Amino acid sequence: MSITVTLPDGEQLQLPDGATGADAAAAIGPGLARAALAVEVRLGEGDDGGEVRDLARPLPDGARIAIVTRKSGTSALELIRHDAAHVLATAVTDLYDGVKISIGPPIEDGFYYDFEFPPGTSVSEADFPKIEERMRAHVKAAEPFERQDVPVAQARERFVSEHQDYKVELIDDLVANAGEGGDGSPLTTVSLYTNGPFTDLCRGPHAPTTGTVGAFKLRSVAGAYWRGDSTRTMLTRIYGTSFFSKADLDEYLERIEQAKARDHRKLGRELGLFTFSDVSPGAAFWLPAGTSVFNALVSMSRDMGSERGYSEVKTPQIYDAELWRISGHWDKYKEHMFLVESEGRQMGVKPMNCPGHAQLFGMSRHSYRDLPVRYFEPGLLHRNEASGVLHGLLRVRHFAQDDAHIFCTEEQVEAEVRGALQMAFDTYALFDFDVRLELSTRPEKRIGTDEMWDRAEGKLVSTLDELGLSYELNPGDGAFYGPKIDMHMTDSLGRSWQLGTVQLDYSMPDRFGLTYTGADNQEHRPVMIHRALFGSYERFIGIMLEHYAGELPLWLAPVQAMVLPVSDRFSEYGASVRDTLRGAGLRVELDDRSESIGRKIRDAELRKIHYMLVVGEREERDGSVSVREHRGGDLGDMSAESFIERVEGELYSSALTPGKSSERRA
Ligand SMILES: [Zn+2]
Ligand SMILES: [Zn+2]
Structure with a gap:
């Protein structure tokens, strides 16, 4: 008996029945056998990511496989970061008697593990050297990760006897969920991974030994509720990161240091631009120098807009609840709004300009000859963000956007989207960063007919194609009222930020009963396009300060x-x-x-x-x-x-x- 697997180059490999990923790597060559960390297995057709498995597991017949080595990028890093999380738990259980373990996954920049320390014991960054030393010993020992598939009851009993309550709860949940979801068949076994003295309930995969963890560093400690549930126990989360080489780790840590030095809150203070006070959380106090930066951006929006046919308008700050009911914000967004009462009327402070602009458009008659109408308003907006998520200028409650709304005919949509994108690129060209586009299409919950969505999405695609712009597709991520194009920039530290957006909206004109008189003398619905290029000026200034490390370009500099x-x-x-x-x-x-x-x-x-x-x-x-x-x-x-x-x-x-x-x- 033998099995056949297909390699990434299309070549087929015949192996004896029961052959493992390690056997496959060895059959390809001794160099690969040494470098192999895991194997990616794809069973079906299609090109989406396969499942990464341990080298020691038997390969299924007919699979397409790729050997994972340290050169495999993210999947290899994820693998050793998961290994490192286990090594962290190994060290912590060595050092702290009675500690309870919960979960420890790899994350974007590293890994974490959540622990419950026994009463009276707490862990801080001061304990890291001790824990890291212990981790190094386990890495140096190159302990094999051994996978065991054991009967559910046996695994449960084991963790009960070890007083590992979180693991017991996880097993009970796995059993319950296998009954409901999945293929309906009951769960019979769970997998355990053992390295040295430590055993964890874990799906895997893992590299062959702890020896591949390479360079690692513990980074911080934070509280984290068990399962993210604030009614459950607060666990201690230890964050760390790991890389294959010390050079990679050092480069990463250097980047983090740079980001700290560039923190816009620090630069804002040092350069005398803005400050914050608890008397108004999430709202900046702009000093004269910062105000001139802010005003330079606003006047740039004004000038560029007026050259492109935008008209500046000013709409009220506070509206009767009725307007928010019409716009849909009362249903969908009320908890993020500041509400006020006046003479018995319930009113809301605007979190967005769109309803005010729709109201303004609807207050006069329009003929097809007047369209498109392009309203621009760098007006103040307020959103009631939870105080816990506020962050300098990047997440605020009080801000202004370079916000515009275009009212146009169906036939004008493509030209208007093209104009908005061109204006975006003209604007971004003044700053040296890369721009990436994302097209988000119809979400599951939406209004309008499929024909409407076909048409709207088709228009965005044809405009992007016509401009020769490449973009990523985000299926299902559009707004409920229409598809959108989002613009993201990558800053000098490689971080990605969403800046601008161009959104088609077929809902708001309907809700506000907006019309224009067509050439046929009949009333028609205009299409509304929401457009912002900077997003909020506040956030944009925060991003630019970090991007330029405080050295704003001459034209934007507070003092030239x-x-x-x-x-x-x-x-x-x-x-x-x-x-x-x-x-x-x-x-x-x-x-x-x-x-x-x-x-x-x-x-x-x-x-x-x-x-x-x-x-x-x-x-x-x-x-x-x-x-x-x-x-x-x-x-x-x-x-x-x-x-x-x-x-x-x-x-x-x-x-x-x-x-x-x-x-x-x-
Ligand atoms: Zn694990
Ligand atoms: Zn809008």
Whole structure:
């Protein structure tokens, strides 16, 4: 008897019946046999991910297989991180008598394991060296991971006798769920994995031994409810990460350090941009420098929008509950809204601009000749986010979006989507980051007919194709009222952020009874397109601060130049230079403190100010400034006028569409 398996290159391999993944690797070659960690098994057709299994398990006949080695990417890292979680539990059960184990999966950047420590024992980061040392011993011992499939009752008995209540509960759940879901057949065995002194209830897979864990590090401790249920016991979760090599681990830790140094909350304080206070959780207090960054972005949205046919509008902040009932927010979003009462009327503070814009559109008559109507409003929005999820500028309760709503005819949808995408790319081109598009299509719960969705999705696809844009497909992830295109950026630390969105909406115009008079003199429903490019300005500024490590591009910088008199005698000349530059629309400050020029330069460098203009006797006599660029570049003497010209050239080349862009950022 023999079995046949297919290798990734399509070649077929004949092996004796009962052959394992390890046998297959050995049959391919001795090098692979040594490098093999696990085997990926695919049973059906199709190209979606197979199941990663232990090398020691017999292969099913007819399977397509791929040997997993450390070069296999995520699946290999996941494997050793799961191994590392077991090694962590091994060390912890060695060191702490009576500790109860629960679960320990691999996660995106590493792994964790949840424990219940006996009463009176707590674990903190100070205990990590001790635990890590113990882990290293188990890794060094290269203990084999041995899988055993044992009868349910036997496994249960084992964990009962060891007082491992969480494992007992997990087994009972596995039994109960096998009855309900699955194929209906009762569960007879469960798998246990043993390495050295430690045995865990675990589905696997695992590498052959603990020796492949390589480099690891424990990272943090947190409380976590058993099964995420706040009525159950609070367990102690220990997070760690592991890599195949020390170099990879170090690189990862370095990246984390960089991210910490770039934390926008820290930069916001250091650069004097914004601050927070518990008197208004989730709402920034913008200092003058931060306000100028904010305003530079808003005026950019205004200018770019008005060139593209958007009209700015202002709609109310607070609306009667009736409007929110019409828009559907009262049903679906009320708990995220701030509610107020006035003269017995229940009212809600707007969390989005859309209903106000729909209301505004509906308040006048429209002919097909007026369409598309494009409303833009960088208005304030409030969302009642739980205080626990608030995070600097990235998650706030009070914010403004570069929000626009386009009302157009069915025939205009493609051109409008194209216009919105083009505007998005024009905008993002001003920042050096990569943009990724995602198309989200009809969700299970939705309104409208299938024909409507076919048409709407088809329009987005044809527009993307026409623009030659590649995108990822997110089936089922659209809004209930229509499909959407989301835009994501990858920052300098490799993190992904969603920024903009373009959404087709066939529901809101219906709910608000919006119409326009067509060429046929009949009333028709317009289509509504929601469009935002930055998302919220607050969040975008937070992301940009981290992306640029606080060194915002010149056109966005809160202070573009600082005038530094070498002594008090030249303060007056310095002030006149500042005023000239301000007159030209640059954001300039004067440092007239009685400090040494060296100190003033150092302070300006720390604030990451792009240009330092030193003025002393010679400069005053010649009517010039001596220009230094951030990070030490000496550009020599020039007149204030040539400096203005130089900076405007830079703003012009770094920014925006051709046209009047250099004057607009003033
Ligand atoms: Zn496990
Ligand atoms: Zn909207």
